[in-house]
Amino acid sequence: xxGITQAPTSQILAAGRRMTLRCTQDMRHNAMYWYRQDLxxxxxxxxxxxTAGTTGKGEVxxxxxxxxxxxxxxxxxxxxxxxxxxxxxxCASRSGTSSLxxxxxxxxxxLTVL
Amino acid sequence: xxxIDQPTEMTATEGAIVQINCTxxxxxxNGLFWYQQHAGEAPTFLSYNVLDGLEEKGRFSSFLxxxxxxxxxxxxxxxxxxxxxxxxxxxxxxxxxxxxAGTKLIIKP
Numbered sequence: 001x002x003g004i005t006q007a008p009t010s011q012i013l014a015a016g017r018r019m020t021l022r023c024t025q026d027m028r029h030n031a032m033y034w035y036r037q038d039l040x041x042x043x044x045x046x047x048x049x050x051t052a053g054t055t056g057k058g059e060v061x062x063x064x065x066x067x068x069x070x071x072x073x074x075x076x077x078x079x080x081x082x083x084x085x086x087x088x089x090x091c092a093s094r095s096g097t098s099s100l101x102x103x104x105x106x107x108x109x110x111l112t113v114l
Numbered sequence: 115x116x117x118i119d120q121p122t123e124m125t126a127t128e129g130a131i132v133q134i135n136c137t138x139x140x141x142x143x144n145g146l147f148w149y150q151q152h153a154g155e156a157p158t159f160l161s162y163n164v165l166d167g168l169e170e171k172g173r174f175s176s177f178l179x180x181x182x183x184x185x186x187x188x189x190x191x192x193x194x195x196x197x198x199x200x201x202x203x204x205x206x207x208x209x210x211x212x213x214x215a216g217t218k219l220i221i222k223p
Contacts, residue, residue, distance in 0.1 A: 043201070045210060045211070048210070103159070
């Protein structure tokens with residue numbers, strides 16, 4: 001793999017179900033992010049991790065949890081999905097060695113909660 | 115609160131020049147980014163400004179005025195493949211990116 005991969009590509013989920021979105025990067029980047037993108041709104045930060053073993057809450061963390069057990073993986077879990085969590089989810093990473101470095105994005109997961 | 119404003123949509127003609135504006139009010143400023151996002155795809159990095167002035171990169175240029183809280187992205191010699199959304203993002207005092215809603219650019223032949 002090269003860059004950032006996300007799985008699944010898309011998913012239709014019944015409300016109340018638990019779901020984990022996977023994100024893996026092979027660039028040895030320190031920092032990783034989860035965003036959601038909704039029509040008419042900018043990317044909104046859900047959770048982030050500045051380095052393996054640490055996580056932080058973003059702008060819209062409620063209903064989501066993350067873990068960062070190692071450098072490469074940053075899964076996002078919806079404990080009990082609700083229709084308002086229907087969105088496109090992007091995982092991103094940056095090297096974290098400089099405040100100037102850009103974020104690289106995965107291809108996204110399109111999630112529909114019914 | 116933190117706010118980034120961009121026009122929702124713009125239309126331009128192939129071969130022409132277009133300027134996409136971005137104004138921001140954020141808690142702190144540690145740089146401004148422009149990303150391009152084609153429909154159904156992920157955002158990709160275009161440019162970064164942290165000091166006032168113009169940064170040129172091929173057909174694309176980005177300008178920043180920190181005192182005015184203002185930036186623009188200038189696209190020259192427009193091509194059909196430039197049809198995309200252009201996202202403005204500011205890195206705030208916590209070094210997190212605050213994103214505008216994006217400007218959808220439609221290129222007509």
